[in-house]
Amino acid sequence: MHPDVVVVGAGIIGAACAQALKARGLDVLVLDRHGPASGTSSAGEGNVLVSDKEPGPELDLALASRELWPDLGADAEWEEKGGLVVATTPEAAEPLKAFAAAQRAAGIDACELTPQEALSHEPHLNPDITAAVHYLQDAQLNPVKATKALLRGIRIINAEVSTTDGRSVTTSDGVISCGAVVNATGPWARNFGVNVLPRRGVVLVTTPIPGTIRHKVYDADYVGAVASGDADLQTSGVVESTQAGTVLIGSSRQRKGFDDTIESKVLKALARKAIALFPMLTDVPVMRAYGGFRPYAPDHLPIIGEDPRTPGLWHATGHEGAGVGLAPATGRLLAELLTGATPLVDPHPFRVDRPEVMV
């Protein structure tokens, strides 16, 4: 066995890399210690968002991904549900409108709505909102099904990788030599030399109330929470339904290593913010809470490229809270760089050789 490329990690990013490499004719082997989508990729809401990104390299990657997902995610409950971002205080209204205007200039479909119009889109929304923007490109899929769809026809072996030199990987079952190695181990990517850390997120799931909430609806303060580097708990209201009718409630961000205990203060903050958006949720029971660890780089940009210290070792990680949305373009970019083709977006901002990234 001597595959052209070994991809370590069968999360959505590893799967997208493997798919793109295979599409370019390479022989790919994927290794994961627990199987497909067993890490962060099964812990998210599965949103493919452009709404939360300001103009810049991450938005470029997101827009490129948004083009690719409808084909790749067709079997993965792909739904173009649209996002509704709302301001809940008078002070938040103008910044939201300005943010949307800048996004529009960068090619995003961001439609300003009056509060009344927003209520006609989302009848249960708190009538006290002060501004709203409708993002038509925001979509959702089932990340586990999407991961499996990307991996179709690709060899996967359950094995843990301990080390790699870029030309081989040492696994729990022996050494596999190969042409190149892709580190797609998400929040565990630090084990292979890049500064990726876990940022905890918790999601609440209610009993089904089909048809009540139609879009992904979130408070405009979410964008600030995402960009923050603060270790303390940050929460903002993010509410949406799944196709099964359950309502998913986020979002929390907390740096506390790989500690996965559920804290009542997180549940409280999430519940309060969800009720602030949709008062009718007050009496709806939560039946489950779950969480995961977003893989983040200190400068909040994904890491996609070859490691200058270890030729043959490539990284595709650090997607933080947007890995599902960014997966297809990440895979494509990595495959293009690895095969010497013209990249679909400027790869420079994502290079490994960044001061915050090299450890």
Place this chain on the structure above:
Amino acid sequence: MVDSEPEAGGQFLRGRAKFEHRGVTHLKNTEAWLVEDRTLHLRGPKQLHFDALVIATGAYDRPLPFPGWDGPGVITAGAAQALAKQGVTLAERVIVAGTGPFLLPVATALLDLGATLVGVYEASSPTRWLRESKAVLANRHKIAELASYRKVLSHLETRTAVIAKHGDRVTVAKLDRHWRPVSHRTEHADLVCIGHGFLPRTDLVPNAKRTNDFLDVDERQQTSIPGVYAAGEVTGIGGADLAEAEGIIAGAAAAHQEPPARALEAVRKGRLFAQALARAHAIQPGWQTWLNPDTTVCRCEKVSLQDLSDATSMRELKLTSRVAMGRCQGRICARNAAELTGIPFDGQRRVIAVPIPLGELAALPEEPS
């Protein structure tokens, strides 16, 4: 003492236990939903801060699926017993089916309420108990208990199971020792009560060590979490007397007292019985042949056998097929789905023990002081 029921007594003594004890505050109709460090969160919301906690939340019946089990006229044996204890007449013609001695008191209760008992079907072979003489000799009182069910023993058929129900037509099969049907006949019944063993209710302590889903405890009933004790069916299934003895030990240990020697001895003997029970009535894989491709496995999300996808972990299985994702959160179906797919059962860590309205979460205090 926190309990979700209006009266003390649990599954066995429900309504009959006259519990009153000076120094014990009994919070009735109160559900606990989360243990956070030394705080027990109750519905309300309300918090109790503890030095020691005893988990005695019992177990619930495991139903095995068969065509028609999700339709009208099929309930769990535990539910039937609870209703019977309230004096509710459930149906005219009833069948009690599954495995384990607890089918007998249920059948007795239904008979006492005037139902016609069509049959009591035990899937296992009684000869399995012949290998358990040590446990039986240590627990002779259990034989005496058996005698109190003589009214229903004449209806008992072993190596027999209900494998389908369509309307009031019930398919009753004779089984081989792997529980594969070898022959069958049709009976008529309005109600089938099923119980194929029990699953412990351990959601309050998702991180405590467990074996085969039951909480591990030391000789003082302490779990792997210091200061958290467990007693009764959360540690294993051995009947009400074992549960009570474990409770005596856990209570004493939690209060830093020496447990009475009698209770320790009762637990020693009771555990022999519990282990024998687990062996003699172990679920055999042949039940999986009772299902058709379109037989429901998960009732909440209407997932049938053919919908169970290829997966390597429970999480992957759940997120691709939606099995165990509904109201019961897999309490009823997750174990069955794991066995049907060959996926290792991971004990289903659920961090919220009972559903809780968002409004109550929003009303939690800032810090559990």
